[in-house]
Amino acid sequence: MKNWDYENEQWTRLPSYLKHLPLFTRQFDLTSKFFRLLWSLILKYWFFKFYIRLKVVGDFHEIHKNYPKLLVIANHASHLDAVSIAAAIPFRYWGDLFIAAAKDYFFTNPLFTFFSKHCLGAIPIDRKDKKGEAVQLCLTLLSKLEAIWLIIFPEGTRSPDGFIGQFKRGVSLFSERTTTPLLFLYLEGNADLWPKGRIFAVPGKLTLHVGPVCPPGNIELIYERYRDWVMSINPNAFREDLISSDDSAAKP
Secondary structure: OOOOOOOOOOHHHOOHHHOOOOOOOOOOOHHHHHHHHHHHHHHHHHHHHHHEEEEEEOOHHHHHHHOOEEEEEOOOOOOHHHHHHHHHOOHHHHHHEEEEEEHHHHOOOHHHHHHHHHHHOEEEEOOOOOOOHHHHHHHHHHHHOOOEEEEEOOOOOOOOOOOOOOOOOHHHHHHHHHOOOEEEEEEEOHHHHOOOOOOOOOOEEEEEEEEEEEOOOOHHHHHHHHHHHHHHHOOOOOOHHHHHHHHHHHOO
């Protein structure tokens, strides 16, 4: 992948899978608005009402009023996770909503690319990128935009067993370098509905818990605060051996 100057004005020189992102187009993208509206109607009034019964515990309105710029972090055990978070967030805020998505999955063919761009507002993250281009892209968006909610799954990949794993350091890097606070979310039931390895989700109930907003900090502190909050909801969300090792590491 070629090195791109993400701050240049010549946005037409950028790859097609980046042209939907703000700072580049600098214009009202009617195509993305239309397909996002259509996708939101499908999500909110069909899929997450009749097939997956999505329950949201918490209120996004007050959070968005006080925190127009956030890193939204959640556990990750299913392909339902990103779309369920989007479905839970009121459509009026979708213009500021973006998802850090694996480029090798969400941008693998023209159909997936179109969906990822116009329906999800996905930011392509190349997991094999050694030049730091994806990191720089996220840092630029978080630094330059006045309002952005960037969804990141700090585990880096879907959990194979449904338990929440250790966090990668990228989320603290984004948070600390751009002084962006973090909103905690917890998806309860995602691993049961669409675990890793299953072709598609089975119908059922999914609960999204809206948690506290955490100030920027190092990854150990973020993980500890997130773990304590989630365990107040579901004490079985983490493997016992992982909890024991974390507690031992915290002792002097």
